Amino acid sequence: MTTAWNWYVIVLILFNLLGITWLLWWTSKRRPGDPKPDETSHYWDGDITEYNKPMPRWWINGFYIAIVFAFGYLFWYGGFGTYQGFGHWSSKGEHDQEAAIANAQLEKTFAPYKGQAIDVLAQNPQALKLGKSIFANTCSTCHGSSAKGAVGYPNLTDQIWHWGGSPEQILHTVLNGREGVMPAWGKTLQGMGGPDAVDYVIAYVHQLGDKDASARSDYAAARGKTLYEGICVACHGKDGKGDQKVGAPDLTDSYWMYGDSREALRETISNGRHGVMPAWGTVLGDTRSRLVAAYVWSLSHSPKPGTQSAQ
Incomplete structure (x- = not known):
């Protein structure tokens, strides 16, 4: 002022x-x-x-x-x-004071779970209940209340993990976030293979997962294979299995985060995609991050006999 x-x-x-x-x-x-x-x-x-x-x-x-x-x-x-x-x-000072009091109370609640491994927490019904509550307040905005995701947001209930699904990898994702970038290859491919180059790559990608077999063109897939091996192989691998180190998805499975239709794949290849998972470590802290990571891990792992599920 x-x-x-x-x-x-x-x-x-x-x-x-x-x-x-x-x-x-x-x-x-x-x-x-x-x-x-x-x-x-x-x-x-x-x-x-x-x-x-x-x-x-x-x-x-x-x-x-x-x-x-x-x-x-x-x-x-x-x-x-x-x-x-x-x-x-000041309103900020009062907020910080009240937040400090609330966080101190929360720390008492979460203290018994401090430093515990994700797979150990996943066997504790009370820990899973807390993790589910944290998920509902923090993660459900993007991944949905059922954690099944949406277009552009991964499903957390299956066995498909772009960045790895081990307890340590999931915790790393929650704490530090992830940033997946698919470059826009439309112009580059057209320069290499003509105006239909993107469709050639789509045909080959469908062939990798044995999709759309009735409409597949062997000629288009063969042209697409050459283009794929010239550009896409660096991230997705020669066999299309992807690379979890860089978040490159497996192109041979049945899961497509942005859709597997020709229109969706054409948009992905031509214009690229940019997905960001925020880092929640500074917001939630280590213990709460562990609890929500344990809940997420439990969604795709059946509990051991004799344990109860909080789902």
């Missing part, structure tokens, strides 16, 4: 408070020559008289007390422009 706006706010506040004080004093003051409260000479129907009685003193004094309180409030909490106030109060 500039100095001019700062003074504008201060003057406006003082004008209103002082103006209200003056108006209260002026209107409650009786002047010489004013009729008595019951001598207004206003009558209706012969026996109805209008009085002009002043407000009770306790009521007027209550207004004055409220005005004094307003000045005190503004000086203590800071309401005059950028003035911070004697109390040095």
Whole structure:
């Protein structure tokens, strides 16, 4: 806030408070020559008289007390422009204080699970219950309440993991996040194989997973194989099995995060994809991250005999 706006706010506040004080004093003051409260000479129907009685003193004094309180409030909490106030109060400071109290209480709840391995936590019904609650508050926005994902957001209930599905890999994903980038190869492929180059690669990718067999063109797939081995093999591998080190998906399975239709694959290959999994470590902390990672891991791993599932 500039100095001019700062003074504008201060003057406006003082004008209103002082103006209200003056108006209260002026209107409650009786002047010489004013009729008595019951001598207004206003009558209706012969026996109805209008009085002009002043407000009770306790009521007027209550207004004055409220005005004094307003000045005190503004000086203590800071309401005059950028003035911070004697109390040095701020909404951020109060939020941080309340958050610290809440976090301290949460730490007591999560303390028994501190540092435990993901697969160990996954066998604890109470730990899974807490992990499910954290998932619902944090992860369900993208992955859905059932964790089955959506277009562009992976399904967490199957056995397919682009970045690895071991307990350690899932915990790393939760703590540090992931960023998957599929470059836009449309122009490059067209320069190598002509205007239909992207469709050739799609035909070969479908052949890798044995999809769309009735409409597959052997010629297109053969052309696509050459183009694939010139560009795509670096990330997805010669056999199309992908590489979990870089998050490159397996092209031979039945799962396609952005869809396996020709239109979806054409968009993916031509214009690329950019998926980001945020890092939740700084938000949730280590223990809560472990609990939610244990819950996610449990979704695709059956509990051992004799244990209960929190799902």
